[in-house]
Amino acid sequence: MCGRTCCSLDPDTLCYACGYKDANGKQQELTWAKTELKYTPSFNMGPQDILPCMVSGSHFEGEKERVLCAMIWGMIPPWHKGDYKKRIDKLSTHNGRLESIQTSKLYSTSLRNRQRCIVICEGFYEWKTGINNKSPKQPYYIYATQDKGIKADDPATWGNDFTKLDGWKGFKVLKLAGIFGTYETEEGKIIHSCTIITRESNKVLSWLHHRMPVYLSNEEECQAWLNNDLPTDVVIKRLNNIILEEQALSWHLVSTIVNNVLHKTADCRKEIKPQQEKKDNRQSFMDSWLLKGSTTLNKRKSIDNNKNTNNEEDEKKISKIQKKN
Numbered sequence: 001m002c003g004r005t006c007c008s009l010d011p012d013t014l015c016y017a018c019g020y021k022d023a024n025g026k027q028q029e030l031t032w033a034k035t036e037l038k039y040t041p042s043f044n045m046g047p048q049d050i051l052p053c054m055v056s057g058s059h060f061e062g063e064k065e066r067v068l069c070a071m072i073w074g075m076i077p078p079w080h081k082g083d084y085k086k087r088i089d090k091l092s093t094h095n096g097r098l099e100s101i102q103t104s105k106l107y108s109t110s111l112r113n114r115q116r117c118i119v120i121c122e123g124f125y126e127w128k129t130g131i132n133n134k135s136p137k138q139p140y141y142i143y144a145t146q147d148k149g150i151k152a153d154d155p156a157t158w159g160n161d162f163t164k165l166d167g168w169k170g171f172k173v174l175k176l177a178g179i180f181g182t183y184e185t186e187e188g189k190i191i192h193s194c195t196i197i198t199r200e201s202n203k204v205l206s207w208l209h210h211r212m213p214v215y216l217s218n219e220e221e222c223q224a225w226l227n228n229d230l231p232t233d234v235v236i237k238r239l240n241n242i243i244l245e246e247q248a249l250s251w252h253l254v255s256t257i258v259n260n261v262l263h264k265t266a267d268c269r270k271e272i273k274p275q276q277e278k279k280d281n282r283q284s285f286m287d288s289w290l291l292k293g294s295t296t297l298n299k300r301k302s303i304d305n306n307k308n309t310n311n312e313e314d315e316k317k318i319s320k321i322q323k324k325n
Contacts, residue, residue, distance in 0.1 A: 069117070
């Protein structure tokens with residue numbers, strides 16, 4: 001699963017961090033597509049927050065080969081009517097399973113239109129189950145392995161620079177395979193929403209969770225996924241064949257303050273030592289109140305996430321909704 005991400009780079013810097021070499025070997029930085037939504041940096045992004053995504057410029061008239069686009073995390077079903085902020089279908093759409101995404105009625109329209117995207121983040125959070133039911137889950141922060149001297153939780157060590165000759169020399173962002181949809185409001189505004197594709201964890205992260213996002217580790221994989229000339233069957237097969245190298249990802253322990261999606265400060269991704277957790281849990285009255293409120297929120301999210309793991313149940317709900325409409 002992938003239910004929380006972190007992206008603290010400002011919009012302009014993100015354009016450089018996502019830079020790439022075009023077919024002629026020329027270094028390109030990205031620009032933002034003009035859309036209704038706005039990306040705001042955050043250390044703790046959850047479903048329904050706005051994520052930065054990289055897409056083919058062919059989806060936006062007059063744009064470059066690639067652009068950045070702000071999208072709601074959680075695909076708005078193509079049959080949805082009314083205010084998209086008041087969805088009542090109860091479907092969990094922030095993750096889509098690679099094994100069944102091609103047969104899903106929810107995602108078929110996006111795949112048919114080749115609406116493929118790459119979700120950009122500095123890292124994502126995952127929770128390791130405790131020894132028993134009484135043991136609390138321990139959150140971890142996962143990110144791309146960085147060059148020597150660069151610490152994932154300390155921007156002062158990043159030294160972010162971009163040149164036309166060498167490209168981006170700074171923090172290496174994660175690029176996660178996703179798909180997106182477009183929804184037209186009653187006022188005629190186009191809203192973009194996305195889903196991160198997940199797969200069974202391999203030996204790199206299986207110790208932490210049985211699911212993981214599909215990580216695109218090089219330019220060739222990114223180019224293929226965003227290439228609208230390649231049919232869906234071909235690119236999905238390529239995703240299945242991606243082998244994640246053991247040294248590609250790194251991680252560290254973080255405090256349980258990240259459990260509360262309303263807590264969005266830099267403390268969320270700050271590395272801690274195991275013995276620090278008890279100390280961090282002695283927080284102010286306000287933090288305790290927020291964490292208490294997050295328990296209910298997390299239970300609701302857990303229910304939604306459990307629904308997402310059962311594709312057949314989701315498809316039954318989808319069919320019922322379509323019949324009503």
